[in-house]
Amino acid sequence: MSDVTHRDLAPASLPLRPARSLYAGNARAVMFRGWRATRSTNWLVMVSGFFEPIFYLLAMGIGLGTLVGDVTTESGQVVPYAAFIAPALLAVAAMNGAIYDSTWNVFFKMQFARLYEGMLSTSLGPLDVALGEILLALLRGALYAVGFQLVMQALGLNLSWWALLALPAVLLIAFGFASLGMAITSYMKTFQQMDWINFVMLPMFLFSATFYPITVYPQWLQVVIQALPLWHGVELVRGLTTGAVDWGMLWHVLYYAVMIAVGLVFTTKRLRALFLD
Amino acid sequence: MSQPVIVARDLVKRYGDFAAVDGISFEVAPGESFGLLGPNGAGKSTTMRMVGAVSTRTAGDLAILGLDPDRFGPEIRSQLGVVPQADNLDTELRVRENLLVYGRYFGLPRKLVAERADELLAFAQLEDKGKAKVDSLSGGMKRRLTIARALVNDPRVLLLDEPTTGLDPQARHILWDRLFRLKEQGTTLLLTTHYMDEAEQLCDRLVVVDKGKIMAEGTPAALIRRYSSREVLEVRFGSDRNADVADQLAGIGDRLEVLPDRILVYSENGEAELERITSAGLHPLTSLVRRSSLEDVFLRLTGRSLIE
Numbered sequence: 284m285s286d287v288t289h290r291d292l293a294p295a296s297l298p299l300r301p302a303r304s305l306y307a308g309n310a311r312a313v314m315f316r317g318w319r320a321t322r323s324t325n326w327l328v329m330v331s332g333f334f335e336p337i338f339y340l341l342a343m344g345i346g347l348g349t350l351v352g353d354v355t356t357e358s359g360q361v362v363p364y365a366a367f368i369a370p371a372l373l374a375v376a377a378m379n380g381a382i383y384d385s386t387w388n389v390f391f392k393m394q395f396a397r398l399y400e401g402m403l404s405t406s407l408g409p410l411d412v413a414l415g416e417i418l419l420a421l422l423r424g425a426l427y428a429v430g431f432q433l434v435m436q437a438l439g440l441n442l443s444w445w446a447l448l449a450l451p452a453v454l455l456i457a458f459g460f461a462s463l464g465m466a467i468t469s470y471m472k473t474f475q476q477m478d479w480i481n482f483v484m485l486p487m488f489l490f491s492a493t494f495y496p497i498t499v500y501p502q503w504l505q506v507v508i509q510a511l512p513l514w515h516g517v518e519l520v521r522g523l524t525t526g527a528v529d530w531g532m533l534w535h536v537l538y539y540a541v542m543i544a545v546g547l548v549f550t551t552k553r554l555r556a557l558f559l560d
Numbered sequence: 561m562s563q564p565v566i567v568a569r570d571l572v573k574r575y576g577d578f579a580a581v582d583g584i585s586f587e588v589a590p591g592e593s594f595g596l597l598g599p600n601g602a603g604k605s606t607t608m609r610m611v612g613a614v615s616t617r618t619a620g621d622l623a624i625l626g627l628d629p630d631r632f633g634p635e636i637r638s639q640l641g642v643v644p645q646a647d648n649l650d651t652e653l654r655v656r657e658n659l660l661v662y663g664r665y666f667g668l669p670r671k672l673v674a675e676r677a678d679e680l681l682a683f684a685q686l687e688d689k690g691k692a693k694v695d696s697l698s699g700g701m702k703r704r705l706t707i708a709r710a711l712v713n714d715p716r717v718l719l720l721d722e723p724t725t726g727l728d729p730q731a732r733h734i735l736w737d738r739l740f741r742l743k744e745q746g747t748t749l750l751l752t753t754h755y756m757d758e759a760e761q762l763c764d765r766l767v768v769v770d771k772g773k774i775m776a777e778g779t780p781a782a783l784i785r786r787y788s789s790r791e792v793l794e795v796r797f798g799s800d801r802n803a804d805v806a807d808q809l810a811g812i813g814d815r816l817e818v819l820p821d822r823i824l825v826y827s828e829n830g831e832a833e834l835e836r837i838t839s840a841g842l843h844p845l846t847s848l849v850r851r852s853s854l855e856d857v858f859l860r861l862t863g864r865s866l867i868e
Binding site for chain 2: 303304307309312313315316319320396397398400401402403405406407408558559560
C-alpha cells in the first residue's frame, strides 16, 4: 500500500532547508497586521502607557529629589537625584512598552482571538510570527523610550553625549523583554498565571537600583537583583546618560543578547507545538 | 488520468493512546468536491488539520499536491485555502483589512492583494461591508468573509471544516450557492460536514467516517443505493404501540427499523408498502413517504445512539 509517490514528485526547485518550515522570511506581514490593528483599535491604550514613567520622574525625581539632593553613583560621580533615576525610568519605559504588547496582548491573541492559528495556516512559519510580534512590541518600547528621552533632554537630565547611545541601548532592552515576555506568555494558560507576571514585574521595577544604588542591599540580595534583567538595563542606560562608560557594560549587552535568543527559541518552539503539531 | 491532489494512505493520528484518526485512505482528484461525513468526534477535523499541513501524522502516508506535509508544510499551505470550523477572523481589523492582511501573510504584493480583496468582497456579497467591524457581521456574513479570506491566495484546494454549522437556512443556502460557484470554476473542495443535505448538495464523492475509520465510500447516490433503499416509509402508531405493531409488519419492505417514536420501512415503493399495511388492517396515526437520503445511510452506518 505504500504507493504514495510524493518523494518522487517533490520538485527539485524546492531544496530542503532545515529552517524553512520555521521561517518564511515574512515577519513584516505580522508587523503590518499589528500596525493596522493598533491604528484601528488600541492607540489610546498605547498613549496611556507612555505617561507612567514620566509621572514617576516628575513625582520622585523633581518632587522627592528636592529632599534627597545629590546622589553618589557607583562610579563615584555626584549627580542630581532626578538625573540618577531618569535613566532607570528610561529603561523601565522600554521594558513596559515591550511587556504590554508581548504579554497581555499576546495572551489575548493566543487564547481568545485564535489569531496565530490563522496565521500559521498560511505560509508563515512560527518564527515569522514570533519575530513579527516581538519586533512590534520592541517598537512600542522604543516609542515610549524616545518620548521619555526627549523629556529627559528638556529637563537637562542627559549629562553626556554618550546619552545618544542610550537609544540603541533601550532598543536592545525592549527587544530582550519583548522576546522573553512572549516566550513566557506562550506557556501561560489562565489569567491567574498571567498575574504572576505582574507579581514579578512590580518588585523588579522598584528594587533594581531604580531609585537608589544597589549598594544599600546586603551582598546576597545584590546577587539576586543582578540576576534579574532590569538591573542590567538600568546600569547600561545610567552609564550612558551620566557618561560613566566602561568596558564592563558589555556584559549587560551580552545579557540582553542571550535573553533575546532564549526568548525567540522558546517562543518559536512553543508556537510550533501549539499550532503545528 | 491527472495526478490526484490529495492522497492519504492508512493515515493515523494518535494522541497518547487515543487514535483520533485510525488508518483512513482516500484520494481526491483535481476539481473534485470530496466530503468527509461523520458524527462529532469521528476524526474529521483531525484529518482536515493533517491535510492542511498544520498537524503531523503519527503513521501512514500523505501527499498534498504531490508534496509531503512533514517536509513541505509552507509550500503546501501556500496553495491551500482553509475555512476552520470556528471562525478565527481578526476582530481587531475591519472586514476589508482582514483580506489585505491575510494576503500579506502569503507574501503576496500589496497591490495584487488589494485587487483581490475587492473581487472577493464582491464574491462574498460583502461589498458594502468593507469598512465594517468584524464583530458587527452576522454569522453567515462572517462565514462568507472567512471563505473569501481563504481564497485570497488563489488556492488550488479549499478545505472547509463544517462550513455551515450554526447558520440559519437562508444563510446556508447563500453559502452553498457561493461554494457551488467555486466548484464550477474548478476549485477542488474538501469539506467535512454532519449535514446530509449539505453533502448531497456539494459532494461529488464522500466517505463516511466514524471513530477514526472509514465506514463507506462512494457518490451520494451510490451510497444511498447500497446502504438504503430508494424510498423510506415512516409510520407512527404511537410510542406504546410501535414495538407491538412491528412484529405484524414482518415481511413488509426490504428492511424495517423500529425507533421509539416511529417505524421506518425501507422499500423501492413506499406508497405500495403503505397500502399493504393498511390493507392488513393496521392504521398508522401518521404516515410519510420520502426519498431515501444520506441521513439514512449515515445513521445506518454510524448507529443511532447519541455520540458525544
